[in-house]
Amino acid sequence: IKITYMDAAGTSREVEAEEGSTVMETAIRNGVPGIDAECGGACSCATCHVYVDEEWVEAVGPPQPMEEDMLDFASDVRPNSRLSCQIRVRPELDGLVVQTPKRQG
Ligand code: FES
Numbered sequence: 001i002k003i004t005y006m007d008a009a010g011t012s013r014e015v016e017a018e019e020g021s022t023v024m025e026t027a028i029r030n031g032v033p034g035i036d037a038e039c040g041g042a043c044s045c046a047t048c049h050v051y052v053d054e055e056w057v058e059a060v061g062p063p064q065p066m067e068e069d070m071l072d073f074a075s076d077v078r079p080n081s082r083l084s085c086q087i088r089v090r091p092e093l094d095g096l097v098v099q100t101p102k103r104q105g
Contacts, residue, residue: 001016001017001018001019001089001090001091001093001094001096002014002015002016002017002094002095002096003015003017003023003026003089003093003096003097003098004095004096004097004098005027005032005034005035005050005098005099005100006053006097006098006099006100007033007034007099007100008034008099008100008101008102012097013030013032015027015030015032017089018089019089019090019091020088020089020090021088021089022041022084022085022086022087022088022089023050023084023085023087023088023089023096023098024037024041024048024083024084024085024087025041025085026089027048027084027100032100033100034100034101035047035048035050035084035100036048037084037085039085041085042085043066043067043070043083043085043086044070045070045073046070046071046073046074046083047074048083048084048085049071049074049075049077049081049082049083049084049101050081050082050083050084050098050099050100050101051078051080051081051082051098051099051100051101052080052081052082052087052096052097052098053080053096053097053098053099054080055097056093056096056097056098057079057080059092059093059096060082060087060093060096063081063082063083063086064086067082067083067086070083071083074101075101075103076101076102082098084098
């Protein structure tokens with residue numbers, strides 16, 4: 001399952017993700033910059049904020065209520081904002097593209 005992370009400057013990195021892990025864990029494991037994940041995936045820091053590529057918004061789905069509350073703490077939130085620790089990697093997401101924000105926190 002391939003995931004592409006694009007940074008704010010437009011540099012993209014394609015990495016191999018394992019089914020069942022999260023988009024955040026995959027980024028950390030592969031040293032993708034721009035995702036800090038201070039809380040380690042507990043949905044309580046919002047430093048794993050990403051923008052889901054428009055074409056993928058539907059496949060990824062909307063945030064859960066708890067995630068939505070946490071997104072209030074992220075900066076520059078958009079309709080396609082998600083916390084990457086709450087996106088689980090599954091086969092349908094092969095080819096997923098997410099963009100990391102300019103700055104986290
Ligand atoms: Fe903290 Fe996702 S890693 S909210």
